[in-house]
Amino acid sequence: MTVDWSWIGDHTDDLTTLTFSHLQAALSAVFFGLLISLPLAVVAHRIRPLRGVLLGLSNVLFTIPSIAVFVLLLPVSGLTRTTTVIGLTIYTLVVLLRNTVEGLDSVPAKTKEAAKAMGTRPLRALLTVELPLALPVIMAGVRIATVMSISLVSVATYIGDGGLGQLFTDGFQRNFPTPVIVGVVLTLLLALVADALLVAVQYVLTPWTRRRA
Amino acid sequence: MYELFKDLGDWLVSGEQWTGPDGIGHRLAEHLQYSLLATLVAAAIALPLGLLIGHTGKGAFLAINLASFGRALPTVGLVVLVFLASGLSMWPVYVALVALAVPSIVTNTYAGMTAVDPDVKDAARGQGMRWHQVLFQVELPLALPLIMTGLRLALIQVVATATIAAYVSFGGLGRYVFDGLAQRDLVQVLGGAVLVALVAVVLDLGLSGLQRVLFRHRPA
Numbered sequence: 001m002t003v004d005w006s007w008i009g010d011h012t013d014d015l016t017t018l019t020f021s022h023l024q025a026a027l028s029a030v031f032f033g034l035l036i037s038l039p040l041a042v043v044a045h046r047i048r049p050l051r052g053v054l055l056g057l058s059n060v061l062f063t064i065p066s067i068a069v070f071v072l073l074l075p076v077s078g079l080t081r082t083t084t085v086i087g088l089t090i091y092t093l094v095v096l097l098r099n100t101v102e103g104l105d106s107v108p109a110k111t112k113e114a115a116k117a118m119g120t121r122p123l124r125a126l127l128t129v130e131l132p133l134a135l136p137v138i139m140a141g142v143r144i145a146t147v148m149s150i151s152l153v154s155v156a157t158y159i160g161d162g163g164l165g166q167l168f169t170d171g172f173q174r175n176f177p178t179p180v181i182v183g184v185v186l187t188l189l190l191a192l193v194a195d196a197l198l199v200a201v202q203y204v205l206t207p208w209t210r211r212r213a
Numbered sequence: 214m215y216e217l218f219k220d221l222g223d224w225l226v227s228g229e230q231w232t233g234p235d236g237i238g239h240r241l242a243e244h245l246q247y248s249l250l251a252t253l254v255a256a257a258i259a260l261p262l263g264l265l266i267g268h269t270g271k272g273a274f275l276a277i278n279l280a281s282f283g284r285a286l287p288t289v290g291l292v293v294l295v296f297l298a299s300g301l302s303m304w305p306v307y308v309a310l311v312a313l314a315v316p317s318i319v320t321n322t323y324a325g326m327t328a329v330d331p332d333v334k335d336a337a338r339g340q341g342m343r344w345h346q347v348l349f350q351v352e353l354p355l356a357l358p359l360i361m362t363g364l365r366l367a368l369i370q371v372v373a374t375a376t377i378a379a380y381v382s383f384g385g386l387g388r389y390v391f392d393g394l395a396q397r398d399l400v401q402v403l404g405g406a407v408l409v410a411l412v413a414v415v416l417d418l419g420l421s422g423l424q425r426v427l428f429r430h431r432p433a
Contacts, residue, residue, distance in 0.1 A: 001298050063369050063413035065376040068390050068406030075399065147284045154287040158394065165289060172293045180297065184290040191285030 004178040019186055022163025025156070026149035026194075028085045033092030033145055041100035042126065055098060062094040066155045074159065084156040091152060092145040099141025103134030136209055139202040143195055150191040154183070164190075220400045221407065235388070237408065243384035244412060247375045251307055252368050255314035259367075260360070263319045267326020267356065268348050276323045283316030288374055296381050306378045313374055314367035321363025325356030361424045365417050372413040376405070386412070 008015070044051040069087045077083045107130050115125045131138075154165025162169075167183030170176075203210070224230060231237045266272040288309050295305035329352050337351045353360075376387030389405030392398070 001294075059369075059417075060410065060414060063373055063410045063417075064406050065373045065387070065390065065409050067376055067387070067394075068402060068409065071390065071394055071399075071402045072406060143281075144284065147281055151285050151287045154289045157289065165287065168287070168290045168293045171297065175297065177294065177297045180290055180294050184287060184294060187287045187290065188282070188285050191281070195281055195285075 001177045003181055007178045008182060018164050022153050023190060025084050025153045025163055029088030029092050029149045030146050032089045033096045037093055037096035037100055041097055044101050045104040058094045058097050061090050066152055067158055070156055070159045079160050081161060084161045088149050088152055092149055095141050095145045100138050103137030104130055106137055107133045135206050143198045146194050147191045221403050224400050224404045240384055240386050240388055244375055244386040247378055247385055248372045251310035252314055252371050255311045256318055259315045259318035260322055263322025267323045276319050280316040280320040288313055292377055305381055310371050314371050317367040318363045322360045325359030326352055329355045365420045368416055369413045376409055
């Protein structure tokens with residue numbers, strides 16, 4: 001299996017477009033995933049009976065094959081980017097919800113009591129004490145969700161989207177390995193770069209964790 | 214929406230759907246075979262690796278990076294790539310599924326091993342236990358809950374992803390998804406998806422039941 005380097009040279013514009021489209025789909029999914037899972041996680045953390053229900057529900061969503069999720073969304077949102085993003089968002093929910101709940105659980109009770117004793121109201125305590133302290137665990141979830149989304153975008157190629165995934169169908173249909181290899185390598189690179197950037201973001205956001213490490 | 218669910222119900226219970234080489238029974242058996250075999254092979258590779266890394270404390274960097282590498286690897290791309298290299302066989306599907314399952318098992322095994330209290334390990338060594346006794350009689354039992362979590366996660370991912378076998382013209386429940394997709398038959402796609410989800414949930418419940426039996430002797 002050899003790589004046809006001239007094909008790569010001839011298709012740099014296409015590859016750039018596909019890479020950006022790929023990244024946009026994955027990042028939108030993580031963004032919407034966070035938007036949905038943060039409030040849900042707070043609810044699951046505070047109201048114990050709902051915890052099992054929410055986590056169980058997100059686990060069940062995770063078991064549906066991604067191809068099927070995209071197809072099932074077709075009657076709702078058609079052959080569009082929206083379908084891709086909704087499908088991917090569903091997959092990010094499991095990781096984000098679980099990690100955010102675990103992150104909130106990991107905040108020491110004494111810290112919360114201290115905040116309460118100082119007269120900090122619940123919402124303010126959540127925003128300024130609990131969420132920041134839960135950040136390392138939440139960020140671990142964000143990193144996993146981001147890397148997973150970047151790898152999953154390709155599956156949307158079956159509904160005509162899928163960013164770099166289109167290179168896989170192209171290579172498969174023409175029995176031509178080069179686009180497939182390029183697609184796999186670019187997906188891996190995107191994921192690694194995104195992960196490294198998130199590590200840097202976490203480093204900046206949680207200065208108090210540095211001394212321990 | 215109601216119509217769709219009614220059609221889905223009819224599709225799932227109709228007798229003819231369950232028999233023959235295209236029947237649900239046969240597809241289910243194929244799907245189970247792909248998923249269980251891939252998970253077993255992955256466990257055979259990943260468990261010793263995770264135990265070794267956890268026990269010696271060496272290669273943690275490798276374990277963590279292997280995990281993110283495995284998550285980043287696009288399964289469709291991997292299947293097509295191995296397919297183009299090896300021709301029409303089940304190889305591509307098994308390679309992709311094993312590659313998908315190994316990282317979850319390695320990282321959870323490793324995480325379970327490192328979570329074991331160092332004092333407990335010291336005490337075991339102080340009592341004159343050899344390294345293999347510490348590993349198998351102390352560390353492994355204590356790490357087992359997290360190891361089981363890793364296996365369950367891997368199995369769920371593998372069952373959901375085994376759908377891809379149908380993309381390279383093999384069987385399994387993915388057949389309904391891809392055939393339904395080609396025939397614009399939403400009921401069939403939905404049926405395939407529901408069956409895959411059911412298999413994953415049932416297997417997960419089975420493993421968690423097994424886990425409960427294994428830990429009966431320990432208070433929660």
